[in-house]
Amino acid sequence: MDELRPSGVPAPQPFPALFPPGLSAIYGECRRLYSEQPNPLQVTAIVKYWLGGPDPLDYVSMYRNLGNPTRGVPEHWHYVSFGLSDLYGDNRVHEYTGADGPSGFGFELTFRLKREAEESAPPTWPAELMQGLARYVFQSENTFCSGDHVSWHSPLDNSESRIQHMLLTEDPQMQPVQTPFGMVSFLQIVGICTEELHAAQQWNGQGILELLRTVPVAGGPWLITDMRRGETIFEIDPHLQQERVDKGIETEGSNLSGVSAKCAWDDLSRPPEDEDDSRSICIGTQPRRLSGKDTEQIREALRRGLEITSKPVLPPISSQRQNGMNHDRVPSRKDSLESESSAALIPHELIRTRQLESVHLKFNQESGTLIPLCLRGRLLHGRHFTYKSITGDTAITFVSTGVEGAFATEEHPYAAHGPWLQILLTEELVEKMLEDLEDLSSPEDVSRLF
Numbered sequence: 001m002d003e004l005r006p007s008g009v010p011a012p013q014p015f016p017a018l019f020p021p022g023l024s025a026i027y028g029e030c031r032r033l034y035s036e037q038p039n040p041l042q043v044t045a046i047v048k049y050w051l052g053g054p055d056p057l058d059y060v061s062m063y064r065n066l067g068n069p070t071r072g073v074p075e076h077w078h079y080v081s082f083g084l085s086d087l088y089g090d091n092r093v094h095e096y097t098g099a100d101g102p103s104g105f106g107f108e109l110t111f112r113l114k115r116e117a118e119e120s121a122p123p124t125w126p127a128e129l130m131q132g133l134a135r136y137v138f139q140s141e142n143t144f145c146s147g148d149h150v151s152w153h154s155p156l157d158n159s160e161s162r163i164q165h166m167l168l169t170e171d172p173q174m175q176p177v178q179t180p181f182g183m184v185s186f187l188q189i190v191g192i193c194t195e196e197l198h199a200a201q202q203w204n205g206q207g208i209l210e211l212l213r214t215v216p217v218a219g220g221p222w223l224i225t226d227m228r229r230g231e232t233i234f235e236i237d238p239h240l241q242q243e244r245v246d247k248g249i250e251t252e253g254s255n256l257s258g259v260s261a262k263c264a265w266d267d268l269s270r271p272p273e274d275e276d277d278s279r280s281i282c283i284g285t286q287p288r289r290l291s292g293k294d295t296e297q298i299r300e301a302l303r304r305g306l307e308i309t310s311k312p313v314l315p316p317i318s319s320q321r322q323n324g325m326n327h328d329r330v331p332s333r334k335d336s337l338e339s340e341s342s343a344a345l346i347p348h349e350l351i352r353t354r355q356l357e358s359v360h361l362k363f364n365q366e367s368g369t370l371i372p373l374c375l376r377g378r379l380l381h382g383r384h385f386t387y388k389s390i391t392g393d394t395a396i397t398f399v400s401t402g403v404e405g406a407f408a409t410e411e412h413p414y415a416a417h418g419p420w421l422q423i424l425l426t427e428e429l430v431e432k433m434l435e436d437l438e439d440l441s442s443p444e445d446v447s448r449l450f
Contacts (some may be wrong), residue, residue, distance in 0.1 A: 012160045022087035022103060023058075025179040029186075030080055033173055040191035042297045042310055043127035049083065049138075050092040050303075056134040057083035060127040063067060063347040065112070073214045076224045078112040080174070081130050084137060095098030096181060103182030105143050109133060111189040114226040125157050130189070144168050147205035147255070149197055150442045151366075156191050159229045163191035167200060169209050191225035195232045199241075202373050204255035211240055252323040258386035261367035263396055265421050269357035288414045359421065363387070372437055374398055375430050395420045401427070 002214065025389035043060045047053030059082040067073040085228055086104040087093040093106035109397040111126045133150065137143065148168045155161040167190045174186040183403075189213065192200070200208040217226065218233045234241045360366035367387060374385040377396075382402030388395045399406040399422055415422050427435070 004417050014242070020088045021180045021322045022085060022089060023082060025177045026080070026082055026085070026087075026108060026184065029174055030061060033078075034065075035062055041122060042056050044122055044278050045083075051243075054135075056093075057081045058087065059083070059131055059132050061249075062122040062124075062127075064115070064122070064208040067222075072220055075115045075222075076222075077113045077115055077119075077126075079109075079113070079122070079126045079130065080186070081134065081237045084108050084134055085179070085184040089181045094181075098213050099178070099182055101182050103179050105137055105141075106183065107144065107185045107187050109189060109322055110174060110186050112222060112224040114224050114228075116228075123157070126189075129156055133189070146170050146187065146314075149192075149200045149205050151197060154225075156225075158229050159227065160376070162193045162230060162232070163195040163225060163227050163255050165188060165192050167192055167196075167205050167209055167212075168205075169223060188223060189225075190219060190223045191227065192225060193229075193232045193322045195234060198430060199245045201370065202254055202377055203252070206255075207244070207248055211244060225330045248379060253381030253383065254373055256373065257378070257384065258388060259367070259370060259388045259395075260362035261370075261387040262363075262391065263367055263387045263389050264362045264394055265396055266360040266362075267354075267416070268360055300380055353407045353415055356414040359414050359423070372434065375425075375434055375437075377424055377431050380427065393419050397422045399424050400430075 007239055040061045040063050044052050045055040045058055049056045049060055061080045063080045064077040065076050067075045084105045089096050096354055109130050147170045150166040152165045155164050168187045169190060171186040171188040176183055176185040212223055213221050215233050215236055333335055378385040379398060379400040382396055382400050384399040384403050386395055386397040399408055407417060407421055407423040413424040
């Protein structure tokens with residue numbers, strides 16, 4: 001395997017080449033659960049990712065799980081991925097960083113699919129679903145953690161199923177494993193309906209996962225996905241919406257602190273005075289790119305938005321990660337707001353914070369539907385919410401008066417630092433906007449509020 005190591009990269013401690021230790025460690029955990037299935041069916045990448053293939057996962061193993069009848073757990077197929085963690089330790093896919101931190105991205109994916117009576121072999125479509133999620137992780141280098149949601153907008157198996165989105169949670173049986181290349185945890189994909197996704201966004205993913213565990217046909221204690229499920233948990237038990245979700249939103253707000261979106265903003269205050277005026281980031285001109293420090297601040301803002309504190313804080317621009325670790329989530333090499341285009345084009349010190357007189361915000365329809373969540377679920381609870389453009393470095397953060405460290409203030413509620421716009425909204429204005437939103441006929445009209 002030495003010939004696959006990039007030149008100039010020191011060789012890590014040598015390991016037997018025939019059975020890589022990272023792979024062996026995950027197999028060991030699988031054998032602990034499925035000792036009677038030493039050679040499970042596998043979906044294998046024909047051309048490995050590290051040889052130029054399109055599929056990041058080298059393998060997806062598929063096991064038959066008999067469930068637990070005494071606990072109401074049905075028989076199902078259990079899928080386990082191999083490749084998001086470092087399987088080889090020789091830098092062919094993941095940078096070798098030692099045994100103390102995460103291995104690769106620090107996790108592998110699992111999925112539990114209810115077995116149909118006529119099935120003698122597991123369906124293979126979940127393997128492609130897992131490859132799709134893995135491609136997203138590799139391309140964006142965004143990591144997942146328990147409670148995260150994935151908006152898929154299509155039946156997971158390409159059928160007519162109502163199961164069209166996903167939540168992520170810890171696998172109920174597989175334990176984290178320590179490998180020579182770091183720690184690996186197992187995150188299970190849970191298929192959900194659109195109404196359940198919206199509830200997770202408005203409240204939080206962990207809360208919806210707990211509700212799914214209490215409804216056997218919707219997941220049960222092991223959160224098994226049934227693609228034939230035709231009812232949401234709220235249709236099965238209408239009291240869950242009012243007594244759990246609505247109450248949770250009212251008392252706790254939303255834990256969703258930001259999303260990737262199609263969004264843009266214009267500075268309507270006055271035209272730029274010259275080419276060096278950083279207001280030239282307005283729509284129709286070439287946007288300036290975020291410096292590394294700017295990107296780090298926005299990442300920290302999103303990350304800490306998950307914390308429920310009495311006074312949320314936006315870190316100062318000089319804040320830095322410690323040893324590349326994210327202390328609020330699974331450690332990752334790259335968090336959700338960093339992109340390949342984030343290299344600074346101009347020195348950070350030359351990007352001044354500007355106070356704006358008026359701004360024009362633009363969102364696509366799906367992003368616009370989250371405006372009430374931003375207002376009711378975040379700002380009314382003293383928090384913040386960020387839209388990060390999926391097509392560039394633009395970011396729009398709404399902050400409440402309870403957020404410390406923001407450069408938008410009550411005196412200057414519209415402020416920008418490079419392509420990052422902050423808007424401070426008082427509680428009175430949020431209440432007024434929520435009233436206005438009730439009268440709007442479509443999400444596109446939200447821009448009229450600014």
